[in-house]
Amino acid sequence: MENRKKRAALHNLGCKVNAYETEAMKQLLEEHGYEIVSFEEEADVYLINTCSVTNMADRKSRQMLHRARKKNPHAVIVAAGCYVQSAGEEIVRSKDADLVIGxxxxxxxxxxxEPFFEEGSDREKTGGSHPADSFVIDIAHTSEYEEMALKKTAEHTxxxxxxxxxxxxxxSYCIIPYTRGRIRSRRPADVLSxxxxxxxxxxxxxVLTGIHLSSYGKDLEEKISLLEIIRMVHQIPxxxxxxxxxLEPRIITEEFVKELSSMEKVCPHFHLSLQSGxxxxxxxxxxHYTTEEYYDKCKLLRKYYEHPAITTDVIVGFPKETEEEFKDTLLFLRKARFYEMHIFKYSKRHGTKAASMSxxxxxxxKTLRSHLALKLEAKLSEEFRYYYMGKTAEILLEEPHAFGKDVYxxxxxxxxxxxxxxxxxxxxEKMxxxxxxxxxxxxxxxxxLLSAEWTP
Incomplete structure (x- = not known):
């Protein structure tokens, strides 16, 4: 161990916030002398940043912990994140992980x-031979924002x-307030830095992201708003x-959209959480809104932007959802003309109000309704993209791909x-x-995927 760098492999499950934190932990390990390797390689540390938004996310989290243990029975298996926050005691009892971090x-x-790699420590030998070291706080009673920062990201642009x-x-369906706690905002100076x-x-x-982005700044002494931090970021060369x-639909006001539309760097791409039509x-x-109020928000965005991309989340099969209610949802989705929709089958989360609903x-x-909603999503998405056929647009180049014999x-x-x-x-040479x-x-x-010609 002392003759080479310790090797760490990380795997992320869940949302963009989780992905950000996984990247930040990866960079912390690099700064402390670890070599980062693929999850498929043999490592001294396997870290799974878990998710708990659905039953499937819980299952995937457990599966990845088991997979890591099989790869190297003597490695330190680290479980971190939301599934840990909701099921930490269960993970400790199961010995699926050696280190449990909420x-x-x-x-x-x-x-x-550190204790796992200190010579002579009884934590040197892992493989589930000891109870896990657990570091899970009462997330509901902390007001501290955990500062983590990136110098680079997995994406290049x-x-x-x-x-x-x-x-x-x-x-009523959501476990997130229980696994992520109450709203906490990052200091503007740290964001801008x-x-x-x-x-x-x-x-x-x-991409500015958060668990409940619309509430940014409400807990800070300076009472800064999301609009204000966007304005500050906009000024950075x-x-x-x-x-x-x-975003929550209620943040979409005339003042908010008018101000955003005056900032040329802000992309006309808005993810407005809907959940049901x-x-x-x-x-x-x-x-806390009706479909009529939500639709008014869509109209506001289309008032200030020519063809904004409006995307959303939809849950099908929520408790007591009748066939008529589901049909109302499909009708509303067509009316709102979303660019993309993330369709989820309702997943019962223990401890939430919806879990005990009749x-x-x-x-x-739920599966049938999901299929119908996904079919509509594909149609609406195609209609949105085809609007651009024959039109000129600006793209930010990212990476080459082979399509048939040609490279794009x-x-x-x-x-x-x-x-x-x-x-x-x-x-x-220019692409x-x-x-x-x-x-x-x-x-x-x-x-x-649309094909395009460069117009220098």
Missing amino acids: NNQKARLPELL RAFIKIQDGCNQFC EVRRLSEAGYREV GIQRIRLGS CDATLSRMNR GQVPEET ITGFTREYVKAAVKLTKENK LPGRLIKVKMTGVLGDG
Whole structure:
């Protein structure tokens, strides 16, 4: 062990916030002398940043812990994140992990690993031979934002930046307030410092993300708003695009959208959480708006932007959802004309209000409704993308891909429509990742991918 670097492999499950924290932990380990390797390789440490948003996420978290143990029975298996926060005691009892780290404790990772590699320590031998070391705090009673920062990201041109954690909404189906705690905002100075550092490293696009992004700043003494932090990021040289993570519909006001539309770096790409297109279902979900109010938000965005990309989340098969209520949802989805929709089958989460509701929908019914919603999603997404056929748009180049015998470089428009430009002898030197170019959309290369021609 002393003759080589300790090797660590990390695997992320779940949302963009989790992905950000996994990248931050990876960089912390690198700074402490670890060599980062693929999860498929043999390592001294396997870290799984878990998710608990659905039953399937719980299952995947357990499966990855078992998989890590099989890869190297003597490695230190680390379970971190939301599944840990909700089922930490169960993980300790099962000996599926050697080190259990809850949310708001991830920045301590290098320090918590030290006992496992100290010569003579009884923690040297792992393999489930000891009870796990557990570091899980009462997340509901902390107001501290856990500062973690990135110098680089896994993506080469786009950087996700976590600026907020926690949620106070307590939707009746959602476990997140219990696994992430109450709202906590990152200090503006730390946000801006990270954006500047990433800009200097060559990143041209940043995505501001959080567990409940719309509440950013409400807990800070300076009472800064999400709009204000966006305005500050907009002033940083080098950053050419700003995207926003998931937003609550109520933040979409005339003032908010008008101000955003005046900032040319802000992309017209808005993820507005919906969950259901039926008012009765929304009420049972404890969502604080009606479908009419939600649709007014969509109209506001379309008032200030020519063709904004509006994406959303939809849960099908929520307790007591009737066939009529589901049909109402499908009708509303067509009316709202979403670009993309993430469709989820309702998943019962222990401890939430919806878990004890009567009228639980059979799994086969949820599966059928999910299939119908996904079919509609594909149609609406295709209609949105085809709007650009023959039109000129700006794409941020990312990476080359082979399609048949030809090589293309792909990139995304400001609305997050993916397009690809064929690489030729004439343009190869200019088609570089991180460059913004104008293209004309000419056809379809594959599922969800448009072909485009460079228009210098």
